[in-house]
Amino acid sequence: MLTDDGGALGGVPKQSMRDFVVQKIATFIATGILDVGDPLPGERELAAALSVSRETVRGAILVLSTRGILSVAQGTRTVVASTEVGDLAVQSARYRDISGYSLDDVHDARLLIEDRVARAAAVRIESATLDTLRTSIAAQEAAVDDPVRFLICDREFHTTIYRAGGNAALADMAADLYSYLLDHRRRAVALPSSIAVSISDHRTILAGLEARDPEAAAKAFAIHETRIYTTTKQLFTQPAGKR
Secondary structure, eight states: OOTSSSTTTOOOOOOOOHHHHHHHHHHHHHHTSTTTEEEEOOOOHHHHHHSSSSHHHHHHHHHHHHTTEEHHHHHHHHOOOOOOOSSSSSHHHHHHHHHTOHHHHHHHHHHHHHHHHHHHHHHHHHHHHHHHHHHHHHHHHHTTHHOOOOOOHHHHHHHHHHHTSOOOHHHHHHHHHTTTTTTHHHHHSOOOOOOOHHHHHHHHHHHHHHTTTTHHOOOOHHHHHHHHHHHHHHHHHGGGGGO
């Protein structure tokens, strides 16, 4: 079975890397990380976030532009032209369905599933995956002033850990729940120091995984998820003019 990102757990996707990145970008659009009019990160930054070459990113952008999903003009940033990604985003219908649940229900579900995933990942994670997570944190730090770019890196960090747990079904469920209200998360991470705090949480999660300590990894995930829940909920309690 393919994971949320279209690859075998712990392995390289079966499709070409270009198609893999096409799928990634389409998923960012389907889940609300990117919206119409949003500029894509530069080729260099996107390649770093996805751990692929700039040539691969360039090829993926070309595919998406020919389908009218991205708009590419010489001398300007590539921007999202359409959210109609069709079947390019893996299981995008599930992302739409998850939006029907309440914030509290999704929070409880994430705590439960991510606890299980984090514990399994702490036992099973490979050294190469730990290196990928370290690289991801470096990319996050480079995006501290760019909420959209940070969320792209953030999603890669989370889904890498979900896959490292070794259970494809739980990885899919965790990725679905992660994608809940990402349009609101964009506004939350734009708040002062929000990205820096998330990166600090990620470092604590990584430390638990590096130590192969299931309890520490699960506790760090719970703290991080609760912080996400709290900041997202605060957006709903603000007066409409301040949202």
